Amino acid sequence: MREQLVKPGETVPVGTTLALLLAPGEDAATAVRPRIAPLRPVAPAAAAPSARRRISPAARKHAEDLGVDLEKVQGSGPQAAVTVEDVERMKVPANEQKEEIEKARALNMRSAIAAAMGRSKREIPHYYLSETVPMLRASEWLAQENAKRPITGRLLMAVLQLKAVALALGKFPDLNGFFRDGAHVPSAAAHVGVAISLRQGGLVAPAIHDVQAKSLDELMRSLSDLVKRARAGSLRSSEMSDPTVTVTNLGEGGVESVFAIIYPPQVAIVGFGTIAERPWVHAGELRVAPTVVASLAADHRASDGHRGALFLAEIARLLQEPEKL
Amino acid sequence: MDRTAIRQQVLAELKRIAPELEEGELKEDRPLRDQIDLDSMDWLNFLVALHERSGKEIPESEYKKLGTLSAIVDYLA
Numbered sequence: 001m002r003e004q005l006v007k008p009g010e011t012v013p014v015g016t017t018l019a020l021l022l023a024p025g026e027d028a029a030t031a032v033r034p035r036i037a038p039l040r041p042v043a044p045a046a047a048a049p050s051a052r053r054r055i056s057p058a059a060r061k062h063a064e065d066l067g068v069d070l071e072k073v074q075g076s077g078p079q080a081a082v083t084v085e086d087v088e089r090m091k092v093p094a095n096e097q098k099e100e101i102e103k104a105r106a107l108n109m110r111s112a113i114a115a116a117m118g119r120s121k122r123e124i125p126h127y128y129l130s131e132t133v134p135m136l137r138a139s140e141w142l143a144q145e146n147a148k149r150p151i152t153g154r155l156l157m158a159v160l161q162l163k164a165v166a167l168a169l170g171k172f173p174d175l176n177g178f179f180r181d182g183a184h185v186p187s188a189a190a191h192v193g194v195a196i197s198l199r200q201g202g203l204v205a206p207a208i209h210d211v212q213a214k215s216l217d218e219l220m221r222s223l224s225d226l227v228k229r230a231r232a233g234s235l236r237s238s239e240m241s242d243p244t245v246t247v248t249n250l251g252e253g254g255v256e257s258v259f260a261i262i263y264p265p266q267v268a269i270v271g272f273g274t275i276a277e278r279p280w281v282h283a284g285e286l287r288v289a290p291t292v293v294a295s296l297a298a299d300h301r302a303s304d305g306h307r308g309a310l311f312l313a314e315i316a317r318l319l320q321e322p323e324k325l
Numbered sequence: 326m327d328r329t330a331i332r333q334q335v336l337a338e339l340k341r342i343a344p345e346l347e348e349g350e351l352k353e354d355r356p357l358r359d360q361i362d363l364d365s366m367d368w369l370n371f372l373v374a375l376h377e378r379s380g381k382e383i384p385e386s387e388y389k390k391l392g393t394l395s396a397i398v399d400y401l402a
Contacts, residue, residue: 151383158366199345227366
């Protein structure tokens, strides 16, 4: 566009030149400016009954930006056309609007959770297993590692747990992937859904992709970014739809263990409770050590309890060698 | 910086992480994490923010000294 002659929102007679455009190859500096004939002012036409509402494109755009429902806007322009000012008057105060959106989002989320969990409990024959995993080595290794790191580069135990689950799934593909059309379709990659609770209520479980192939540092960055975006409501649809397994860490709330519900069409969900000092027998001696209860809820159509038990044992083994994660 | 200014900054960071927080209801000497729902990721983000404001490194071994609002203000003062 070379020149805008009429500002959005300004009222001009029909036929007024609104703007000058340049032809391809023309340059604004050198192009000849055509003479624009001044138009005779016209008397505003009487508002004719019209089936179609007149809405100026600028008003339409403005309504879209503000989230104003055009159906409810009374037009004050010629022939009751809706103008930018009309839209502006209908603007809902920003905080009220935000509250409405939050409420609607919470309601949508509740019904989405209800639908998915209802379907899971109706369709998936779950079996549940749990194992207490000693966490002394992992805790000591993490403390040493974090002591070497600046605060901005520190790791959380959750990252070690995610990596251990993903590596274990490499040996137990029957617990990874989707159950579709009456059969289990295993996945080679572990796209691990991380259950994240939201402050306004509800939860989401978006995926960190290819967890088995990521370093602990990469995983920490992914997790931190994912939590931030989940809480800001800016997750990508692929992250929401493609986890091949889910991990829920309810230890933060202080519970000892969690037996979760599988998110269909996935076939397994792993839970971790609180890491706490508990009595632990090692080499015939009773001592106090940090432990965590790891649990598995799995789809009996895709795997059996024996496999599930071996899978949990593999997670426990991996967590004893944190430096290799 | 005096304690009042530090306290204001700490509260501002807490509110950024937990917008539902009502300042008036926060007890100075009760454990923060009993009063506000902060998971370990929230806690780390909170400490990173305090580090960025104060320049203090805050080693992990000292997290346990930072249990209450007044303890955090003391630590940063």
